[in-house]
Amino acid sequence: MKEITIDSAFARMLLEGAQSQGLECDQILLSNGISRLTLEKTGTRVRLESFASFAIDIMRRLDDEFLGIGVSAQPLGSFNMMCRSCISARDIRRSMKRSANFWNLFNNTFSHRIEESNESMAYILTPIEGKPSLNNYLIEAILSSIHRFHCWLGGQFIPLNLVTLNYPEPEYGSQYRALFYGAPIIYDDTESRIEFDKRHSQLEIVQTPETLDQYLAGTNLSLLYQPKNYRVISDQVRQWLERNIKQGNYQATLKEAAIHFEMSQQVLHRRLQAEDLSFKEIKMQTRRDIAVNLLFDNKYKIEEIATLVGFSEPSAFIRAFKSWTGSTPLAYRHGKH
Numbered sequence: 001m002k003e004i005t006i007d008s009a010f011a012r013m014l015l016e017g018a019q020s021q022g023l024e025c026d027q028i029l030l031s032n033g034i035s036r037l038t039l040e041k042t043g044t045r046v047r048l049e050s051f052a053s054f055a056i057d058i059m060r061r062l063d064d065e066f067l068g069i070g071v072s073a074q075p076l077g078s079f080n081m082m083c084r085s086c087i088s089a090r091d092i093r094r095s096m097k098r099s100a101n102f103w104n105l106f107n108n109t110f111s112h113r114i115e116e117s118n119e120s121m122a123y124i125l126t127p128i129e130g131k132p133s134l135n136n137y138l139i140e141a142i143l144s145s146i147h148r149f150h151c152w153l154g155g156q157f158i159p160l161n162l163v164t165l166n167y168p169e170p171e172y173g174s175q176y177r178a179l180f181y182g183a184p185i186i187y188d189d190t191e192s193r194i195e196f197d198k199r200h201s202q203l204e205i206v207q208t209p210e211t212l213d214q215y216l217a218g219t220n221l222s223l224l225y226q227p228k229n230y231r232v233i234s235d236q237v238r239q240w241l242e243r244n245i246k247q248g249n250y251q252a253t254l255k256e257a258a259i260h261f262e263m264s265q266q267v268l269h270r271r272l273q274a275e276d277l278s279f280k281e282i283k284m285q286t287r288r289d290i291a292v293n294l295l296f297d298n299k300y301k302i303e304e305i306a307t308l309v310g311f312s313e314p315s316a317f318i319r320a321f322k323s324w325t326g327s328t329p330l331a332y333r334h335g336k337h
Helices: 008-020 026-031 048-062 078-086 092-104 137-154 173-179 198-202 209-217 233-246 254-260 265-274 279-295 302-308 314-325 329-333
Strands: 005-007 045-047 110-116 120-127 162-164 192-197
Touching (some): 005 008, 005 173, 008 045, 008 048, 008 137, 026 048, 078 209, 092 120, 092 137, 092 198, 110 137, 120 137, 120 198, 137 173, 137 192, 192 198, 233 254, 265 279, 279 302, 279 314, 302 314, 302 329, 314 329
Antiparallel strands (some): 005 045, 110 120, 120 192
16 A cells, blocks of 8 residues: 555544543654654644554553543444444444444444435434533544445445534545545534435445454554445455355356346456456465365365365365465475465
8 A cells, every 4th residue: 555644633633632531642652653743733744554553552552442532431342343233234224223323322422323314324423412522533533434334344335425524624624535535525514424325225235254353353544544446346256256165166157256246247357357356366265265274174184175175186176275375285284384
């Protein structure tokens, strides 16, 4: 990823939260590659990676995912549990409702709700009376992370038709173009919301508990920076191939995948190309990953694993595995790789 920077105002809001909780932040800033002199000047910028590591550092020290900015601390692991409560929802509509219900359990700083009409669906934050946040960062972070997480869940970008914020346009307002993907923004509204076409609420969730583990294992950069064209179709094809291989359909083809995803072979091929992959490459990677996992389960012989990933002859599997990993399956099992 090329180096990305953001306005230092975002880091100043984090600093305000940390200092309000009594943290001595000079060393924390330095250890994350941020100069206090930079933060003291408006219009300066900090590296996104430094900002993300600074945020994570504060969260861990305070045991607070709200970074000292909310009315009360939001324990570490809250976002993780929200995601896990959503992964089994059938579609985006149900998932967003689960998300709102989850956060409302804490009664912390905002009430969350879903509003629907015939044409649109909105996720809305309303400040709880008498419980103001220290600054506006939480509103921006919650709304953008809800949007990005649900794009990932549904496996495609969900365009926002409108963003409303219950405060005046800040000095860093130009940053919202990236934060909300160019959606129109209304300031000084009574509520803060993201709104999108109702049809997107019917998107089926294509992710699984396994892919969620991978998503949550990443850094906060995945939520701070998630481009429109992040890989989605290749992940879906990989999951589809894995199911087919485990069910014995070792010869699953591009044509079958295209039928499953309701598109032509040409369109599927182009979409995979746009993600720098081909169907053949994904199939090879999927067979390799299944084989590697089975090798660590000592109840399977090499010959059985060869069959389970679609090879009629163990010798052909051994040659393929060596081309994938540089090691034979037996040597790999014994840690000699």
